[in-house]
Amino acid sequence: MSGGTRLAPPHGPDAPRTGRGPGRTAARAHKGRTGRARRSAGRAGGGAPPVLTAPALLAVAFLLVPLLGIVTESPWRGLGSRLTSPDVGQALGLSLLVSAWALLLSLVLGLPLAWLLARVDFPGKALVRCLVLLPMVLPPTVAGVALLRGFGRRGLLGGPLDAIGVSLPFSTSGAVVAAAFVSMPFLVITMEGALLGLHPRYEEAAATMGASTLQTLRHVTLPMVMPSLAAGAALCWARALGEFGATITFAGNLPGSTQTLPLQVYLLLQDDPESATAVSLLLLATAGAVLFALRGRWLGRGGAE
Structure with missing residues (x-):
């Protein structure tokens, strides 16, 4: 099959009826099933019992109060000047660079x-899945110490790498590695779940x-899981953007080289708490924007409710 040849729809009882290819048909069918399931769940939900409502409201308050603290305590009057200072600008640029490379490494x-986890049965598969989850x-x-012992100058691969x-x-490369180490699981788990939910008959039809x-993978699988790929990639990028512990342990806190925004917040908190709050607001707004753009997608929905 040549690279420019388009796949014809499979024939038989499982063949899609639209004539537009297996990927689009399966995506529509999956979306329809998801919508019906949500409507059925809504009808069966009924009223919430007070014994569950009270702790649920406490949970929401527990999560909301610290975030509101950042918003209400931010120095709004001098916010612009604080966020445009040279140090913050340098840390922001480095954070964007590191998180972008970490995302690319995670995708590759x-x-x-x-x-492989979703489609192939191989010895040690459960162990590999545990390894994927472990950085989360x-x-x-501890993740930073593990990176030092693995990739540091005296680590397992330190000698060969130094050679x-x-x-x-x-x-900066170390900061990228640290960010990818802690963020890649978000992409892998999201994509594995999407592939497990995708019926393999279309891939089998393409193979025949x-x-x-x-x-x-290019013409059938990726188009059908693209919403999940976008969600996993965005969550991976956001996690890499906010990485702190592994970065400071493995890559250090060097201005212009490894001092990303979270590390800048840590330093500012000791000398200028108001500026630390302002930069925290910037990170909070970034994370909130990512979650808003992806609302519902990690549950297989195509958009907002």
């Missing part, structure tokens, strides 16, 4: 891993028509 390594539950400083002129600790694995 994480997408194949997610596909490790204390960030080819690669030094990761206390460098002569498509290679890469052609099937």
Whole structure:
């Protein structure tokens, strides 16, 4: 099958009826099933019992009060000058650079891993899945120590890396590695869930028509899981943007090289708490914008309610 040949719709009882290809048909069918399930859940929900409502409201308040504290205590009068200071601007630029490279690294390594976990049975699969989840539950400083012991100059791969002129600790590259280490699981888990929810019959149909694995991935699989890919990538990027513990432990806190916005907040909190609150507001607004743009997508919805 040539790279320019378009896949014809499969024939048979499972073939889509629209004539527009398997990816679009499956996406519409999945969206319809999700909508019906939400409506059924809404009808079956009924009123919330007070024994559950009270602690639920306390949980919302518990999560909301600290965030409101950042908003209400921010120095609004001098906010612009604080956020446009040279140090904050330098840290912001570095944060965007590090998080972008961390996202790219996560996409290159994480997408194949997610596909293997979802589509292939291999020995040690459960262990690999645990390894993917581990950075999400490790204390960030422990993650930084692990990176030092793995990629540091005296770590497991420190010698071979140093022999080819690669030094990761206390460098911008080290900050990228630290951010990718803690953020890649968000992409892998999101994509694995999306692939597990995708019926493999369309991929099988493409394979029977002569498509290679890469052609099937490009023309069938990726178009059908694109909303989940966007959600996983955005969550991965946001997590990388806010990384602190692993970065300061593995890459240090060097202005212009590894001092990202979260590290800048840590320094400002000791000398200028108001500026620290202002920069925290910037990070909070960024995270809120990402979640607002992706509302419902990690649950398989296509947009807002």
